[in-house]
Amino acid sequence: MKRWGPAIDATVLVMLLGAGLASPYGVARWYGALAAAFVGIAGSILALESMATWISERSSARLQGPRTRPRLAWRGARDTALASLVAASLLAWPLARMGAGEPTGLVWTLEEAGGLGPTIGGNLLAVLVLDAWLYWKHRLLHTGAFFAFHRAHHAYRDPTSLSSFAVGPVESLLTFWPIVLVAFPWAPHYAPVYFTLVGVFVVLNLYLHSGVSSRLVEATLPRLYVNTSAFHNRHHANADVNFGEALTLWDHLLGTREGDRRDPRPKPAPASSAGPSAA
Ligand SMILES: [Zn+2]
Numbered sequence: 326m327k328r329w330g331p332a333i334d335a336t337v338l339v340m341l342l343g344a345g346l347a348s349p350y351g352v353a354r355w356y357g358a359l360a361a362a363f364v365g366i367a368g369s370i371l372a373l374e375s376m377a378t379w380i381s382e383r384s385s386a387r388l389q390g391p392r393t394r395p396r397l398a399w400r401g402a403r404d405t406a407l408a409s410l411v412a413a414s415l416l417a418w419p420l421a422r423m424g425a426g427e428p429t430g431l432v433w434t435l436e437e438a439g440g441l442g443p444t445i446g447g448n449l450l451a452v453l454v455l456d457a458w459l460y461w462k463h464r465l466l467h468t469g470a471f472f473a474f475h476r477a478h479h480a481y482r483d484p485t486s487l488s489s490f491a492v493g494p495v496e497s498l499l500t501f502w503p504i505v506l507v508a509f510p511w512a513p514h515y516a517p518v519y520f521t522l523v524g525v526f527v528v529l530n531l532y533l534h535s536g537v538s539s540r541l542v543e544a545t546l547p548r549l550y551v552n553t554s555a556f557h558n559r560h561h562a563n564a565d566v567n568f569g570e571a572l573t574l575w576d577h578l579l580g581t582r583e584g585d586r587r588d589p590r591p592k593p594a595p596a597s598s599a600g601p602s603a604a
Pocket of ligand 1: 479560564
């Protein structure tokens with residue numbers, strides 16, 4: 326799979342971009358929506374990532390001490406642009422439907438969303454289900470066959486915010502596919518909450534990869550089982566632990582936090598019985 330990973334990534338990207346040729350809302354409209362979505366997503370994410378990197382690289386609260394590993398800033402920006410293209414190819418569907426005057430799942434009143442109770446309950450459930458998906462997706466990407474699609478993200482051993490969304494096409498599709506759900510009227514998304522949650526996810530992901538920690542944030546978010554920079558940075562330094570992406574719930578439940586796992590390496594023999602090989 327290591328050899329085929331880049332070819333499968335490229336095929337997935339071509340299929341996502343080629344799908345617009347079958348758009349029932351007009352091919353020109355779909356590719357117009359794709360272009361607008363790409364400029365909007367890549368432009369805003371790269372601007373936010375650059376600002377966050379500029380600030381955090383000047384901070385003294387670095388988690389891995391003085392930087393010895395490369396930032397890979399240009400590589401991060403390039404990979405982010407590619408991931409934005411995948412996200413844009415998904416967003417193009419609800420946008421094209423809107424452009425064609427068809428109903429979508431994006432609603433602006435609580436009444437259309439099903440009322441206050443169902444909206445709160447539905448969004449809480451959606452966050453938990455999405456977090457479970459992100460955790461298990463990440464575990465899957467760390468199994469032998471699938472690591473080919475995730476390996477590049479682990480090049481950022483001491484990450485910067487420019488690596489926050491620097492993932493390949495297959496991983497981008499597995500992460501961003503829920504965007505397509507907005508196209509369907511049977512899946513109402515209450516716009517004020519939906520855009521807030523997307524914004525929170527983006528800002529959280531910038532922090533997770535910033536390479537620095539904030540004392541206030543680290544004292545608050547872990548109490549709510551929300552992921553933090555101190556927690557996720559350890560996953561970049563040691564890829565065997567801390568798989569949670571949005572929350573840390575599943576790492577707690579399954580004992581995959583750093584410190585939960587026993588060190589699989591054999592312990593060194595006591596000094597008194599150490600042979601010549603221990604020297
Ligand atoms: Zn990983």
